[in-house]
Amino acid sequence: MAMLNTTPPAPAAGNLERASFTGTASEYFGIWIVNVLLTIITLGIYSAWAKVRRNRYFYGNTVILGRSFEYHAKGLQIFLGRLIVIGFFILVNILSIIHPLFSVVTTVLILVALPWLLKRGLRFSARVTSYRNVRFDFVGSAWGAFVSILLGSFVAFITFGILAPLASRWLWRYIFNNMRYGDRPFVTEPRLKSLYGVWWLPALMVVIGAALLGILAAGTIAAMSAMSEDEAAAALAFSPVHFVFILVFVVYGAAALIYRIGVRNVVWSAASLDGRHQLFSDVPRWTYVWVAVTNVIVTIITLGLMRPWAAVRMARFTTEHTGIAVVGDLGEILSSIEATGAAISAEYMDMEGFDFGF
């Protein structure tokens, strides 16, 4: 397991406290299947309330220092937020049917609205989350969202991922450094060197995957385009050339997973609450890939019915590799943290916006 050596060691100072996950697959299965059933029966409307129940289950079972998190959003809030976003897109569509010029205007409008929606979504998620009766808050700006999320992904994209660690740094600094727990700020300063430390392995995998693709499957895309869907699926499953496609897909998927979890480890381990209490994340990367890939396989071959088991398994795995090192007396620290004004009541005016689920 030499590959694991880039996993940052847990900080030694303070009282190291690992989080734990207390949910079970059998309990979540009931919640999930009822969510699915009611979502279908209500033509999708229940999905907003389903989301609340799902998140309450996962937050409520994520325990650290003996207490769990709590998710406070109301189904109606999420439903209205979605209605507004959908209504906006219908309006945009109608306008662009009326006159093509509108489509130019609305494209600009969407580009302007997107960072704002991202910001509102992050703020909503933070404000409906609490721990020990104190809410989280998010104070990032729309401009910050534009630079760190949209510009960041663009930079990563046009440099073929070479600058991806830079984009990751922008993104996570935007998210963490604008996050508050009550009146206390979070700060993360992941070093670029550490981010490149978790970047080279997935980058190498992508290069190898591209080489494989280039050598063996140049004509396959064309082939796929001319085949019927069933045939494409059959060919993907059985023919040796198309097997390369699957292989490349798996290699790319694994590379993405390794990068994602590597960045999480670096970012969390560089983060602190209130300038003193060090967070940490030490998820073993290859085990993470194993858990993620087997989850997908089991979910697909059981037609989704094992999804609750997979979700609980993943939540338990990542939660147990996350924690905080508290400096000083816990009771004293906690009793000094108070909720701030903004996060207390504003929740009811907030909309979910886009839920990107960072």
Next chain:
Amino acid sequence: MLRSVPNTWIWKGSTLASDEVVIARGEWHPANSSRSVPAALKQDGERIVAAEEAFVLVSAVPERIEFSQRVGSIPRRMTFPDGSVFETRDNDSVDRYLRGRYGARHGFIHGLERFHPRLIVFAFAVVLLAASIYRFALPVLIEVAIWATPPFVPEMIGSGTLASLDRTVFSPSELPEAERKAILEGFAKLAANSEGGEAGYKLNFREGGAIGPNAFALPDGSLVLTDDLVKLAGGDREMILGVLGHEIAHVEGEHSLRQIYRVAGVAALVMLIAGDVGSGVEDILTQGGALLALSHSRAAEAEADRRSVELMQAAGYDPAALARFFAVLEDKLGDHRDADIFSSHPGTPQRQQDIRNYAAELQGRPGAR
């Protein structure tokens, strides 16, 4: 007679009457504070109180207390009008109290969710419903989406796809000018009988590079014909026109757009219904789906084959020319590498037969079936 208040934030210190009933034990938080004291939730006559031993921390009539709904066995919260919160893990006791007060219908959703053989029935119902959504609701949704698509969308997809192919695999056609002209003339005759008319289509010649012998249609009516396909036809121009008729039919039937909507619709429905499918399955749905969106359904291929026969007939060409093309493909590419599409094309002999049958039918001769 008040005992000294043990916690300074308690501002409602008073003793309880003696007829209180304990509902559940847990902890109490003052409003917006992380501090907590062990407390009991009690029923005191008409009011509910949170009390630390004999001292009332807060009290309210039950109607003004917000009881969080039960989800699994996560802690239950009771929020009092002053914002303070009583929290307990003793879900069953809280449920007993609420059922006693509001009747058995309380906690209906949680009742459904509990681990019970009933869940097997739910699972079956979900599988059945999901299958019927795919079978019946999805096609309707696709038609609605097609109807609502503004005309600039297919144009954008068409010009965007062609531009990116030009940048990556295509180079300008190397066919002789006369050859191109002859094909264009025949193509114009074919297109004249189609729904969009001649103006609805534009035929582009390209050297296909890695794509090899191929022809395809983009949703905006742009057709692409590769040099290799023309060479493969070996001077049989009708054969090429048969293929082009097939591609015109894909545009007429809006097959590409339908397929894109179908793939996107499946992904969106799965994500909406399952709520959270996990990032892995999400990636497969979106990226794998993008690959599938390039292909047509078998029904769309059959429809395009038949339409090619009709268009060829109307233009005065051999209606079964497309079948000849498939035969050539089988012949010439049959022993090539697997990467060649048609070699492993299970439907090809059947497709040729179907084309010939339909052509015969159109020409009013008895079919060869």
